[in-house]
Amino acid sequence: MDYEHTCMIRGDGGRTLRAILDQICNKWTLLVVATLDQGTLRFTDLHQQVPGISQRMLTLTLRNLERDGLISRTVYAEVPPRVEYTLTPTGKSLIPPALALAGWAIEHVPDIEASRKAYEERR
């Protein structure tokens, strides 16, 4: 691996990058984005398809994603109300690098769990 390129991560002391990653790498964001990769979904759809998420956290996550321009939110003037969420092009562009990280994590689950077990036994 060409470590010259890690300056991308370290950059300005990591400030800019961390500011962005803090938004992306929280408990739910990546999961919501991945779910929306299926296409347009309503609030209730997302609530069902992202198991364990609370209404409050789903709302907050969606608001942040909208604010950052990763999803668009469309309200239809109907009763009962209908609100649809879709990935924007920027949002879609996050999928490949997110998959790269997810792939790494899944691939190394056995290694990491073995390492944790060995670590615990050592102490």
Place this chain on the structure above:
Amino acid sequence: MDYEHTCMIRGDGGRTLRAILDQICNKWTLLVVATLDQGTLRFTDLHQQVPGISQRMLTLTLRNLERDGLISRTVYAEVPPRVEYTLTPTGKSLIPPALALAGWAIEHVPDIEASRKAYEERR
């Protein structure tokens, strides 16, 4: 983008993945790993090269990385003590996907900042 593959992210409701990512995506881990991509470093080196990190957070981050098998920690029986940290093969393998995500973040900083500005003005 082939959205079939996002099942990797959503997987078991995201539980396994989130457990791993929670470790990786905190405030300092990616930054420490990226810094260690340069090669072996001592505690003090890391403390200086990761600006803003406290002793406590550096210690905690290093312990978690060691526990997960991403870095190795070598203590030399000298006075004053010397402790060296190096990426393991597993740790090194995290660099490319980390760079992919970092690249995405850096590439989209202008978009995201513009979107945030527009969002604030709307309200």
Place this chain on the structure above:
DNA sequence: CAGTATCCAATTGGATACTG
């Protein structure tokens, strides 16, 4: 040098009840 111990502040997140 490479930490540990302690305390406190801020952030994050869950549960529950309520609403245009």
Place this chain on the structure above:
DNA sequence: CAGTATCCAATTGGATACTG
């Protein structure tokens, strides 16, 4: 249906003082 409001618990992180 798609949220908001409130409150409380848990987690995360910083500052500071101390140590083998």
